[in-house]
Amino acid sequence: MSTADTQYLNIVENILARGYYANNRTGVPTYKLPHQIMQFDLAEEFPILTTKFVAFKTAVKEILWIWQLQSNDVRELQKMNCHVWDEWMRPDGTIGKAYGYQIRKYKQVDKLLDMLRNDPQNRRMIVSLWNIEDLPDMALQPCAFQTLWDVTDGRLNCMLIQRSGDMGLGVPFNMTQYAVLIHLIAQSVGLQPGLFTHVINNAHIYENHVEALKTQLARRGEAMDAPKLVIAKDITDFYAFTPDDIALDNYRHLGKLPMEVAV
Numbered sequence: 001m002s003t004a005d006t007q008y009l010n011i012v013e014n015i016l017a018r019g020y021y022a023n024n025r026t027g028v029p030t031y032k033l034p035h036q037i038m039q040f041d042l043a044e045e046f047p048i049l050t051t052k053f054v055a056f057k058t059a060v061k062e063i064l065w066i067w068q069l070q071s072n073d074v075r076e077l078q079k080m081n082c083h084v085w086d087e088w089m090r091p092d093g094t095i096g097k098a099y100g101y102q103i104r105k106y107k108q109v110d111k112l113l114d115m116l117r118n119d120p121q122n123r124r125m126i127v128s129l130w131n132i133e134d135l136p137d138m139a140l141q142p143c144a145f146q147t148l149w150d151v152t153d154g155r156l157n158c159m160l161i162q163r164s165g166d167m168g169l170g171v172p173f174n175m176t177q178y179a180v181l182i183h184l185i186a187q188s189v190g191l192q193p194g195l196f197t198h199v200i201n202n203a204h205i206y207e208n209h210v211e212a213l214k215t216q217l218a219r220r221g222e223a224m225d226a227p228k229l230v231i232a233k234d235i236t237d238f239y240a241f242t243p244d245d246i247a248l249d250n251y252r253h254l255g256k257l258p259m260e261v262a263v
């Protein structure tokens with residue numbers, strides 16, 4: 001059985017049992033717990049939920065939009081038939097100086113790839129989307145805003161810091177898409193994927209997601225083995241991967257659980 005389901009559903013169960021009820025910016029109240037952590041050994045398992053269907057290709061397109069295209073233009077994402085950012089699009093078609101904009105602005109991915117290849121024991125390998133000066137100019141301030149990278153024993157390890165995690169919609173995407181990202185970066189620099197540690201500062205469940213997540217909890221006993229991630233083997237240029245080069249082998253799951261996104 002997939003440990004992604006176990007770790008994720010343990011957090012969901014804890015929030016439902018002991019979460020603090022509070023309102024927030026969106027007006028849809030949440031149950032929340034601070035400092036929730038998941039950790040996956042990517043050599044052992046690809047983390048994706050099986051207790052519900054996760055839109056894998058959509059999640060992959062979003063992470064490539066941010067890290068590879070380094071774009072803030074929602075229309076680029078729409079061209080790939082991905083609509084998860086539609087609600088935050090400004091009249092100019094962008095999300096302002098958020099996400100991909102901050103990677104491009106400082107060539108953060110190029111610098112990361114260069115350090116991983118040429119100075120892997122560097123302890124300053126951080127990609128941060130949190131730019132204090134530009135925060136007022138973002139349609140949404142980045143949630144999964146920082147990654148810290150480490151190379152140990154030929155393995156690429158990554159810690160993702162997420163300030164705010166929507167357990168129903170955002171987190172299932174984030175855990176899977178950052179796992180894909182680590183695999184892609186590892187393959188690009190000739191390392192094996194290692195630990196992926198996912199830290200969520202404010203882990204919350206929107207009130208209108210509670211029923212769907214209870215349904216998912218009830219499926220726990222039927223969780224299945226994780227699928228295998230299959231990436232085109234010949235590609236070592238991070239910028240050359242396309243969504244078609246990234247697939248899941250044998251993704252079995254227990255079906256969709258639609259939830260409404262709080263804007």
Ligand SMILES: Nc1nc(=O)c2c([nH]1)NC[C@@H]1CN(c3ccc(C(=O)N[C@@H](CCC(=O)O)C(=O)O)cc3)CN21
Nearest residue numbers: 055058084085166169170171173257258259261262263
């Ligand atoms: N409240 C909130 N939660 C989020 O997770 C979130 C935001 N806002 N704002 C920015 C992005 C947009 N995100 C989203 C938005 C929608 C889905 C969503 O509707 N997912 C569906 C499938 C979508 C599809 O198939 O294309 C799902 O069932 O997971 C997921 C992530 C994540 N982020």
Ligand SMILES: O=c1ccn([C@H]2C[C@H](O)[C@@H](COP(=O)(O)O)O2)c(=O)[nH]1
Nearest residue numbers: 025141143144164165166170171174
């Ligand atoms: O990658 C993402 C992006 C967004 N979210 C969620 C977390 C919150 O529910 C909202 C953002 O609202 P804030 O008031 O700015 O925290 O979006 C996510 O989980 N993952």
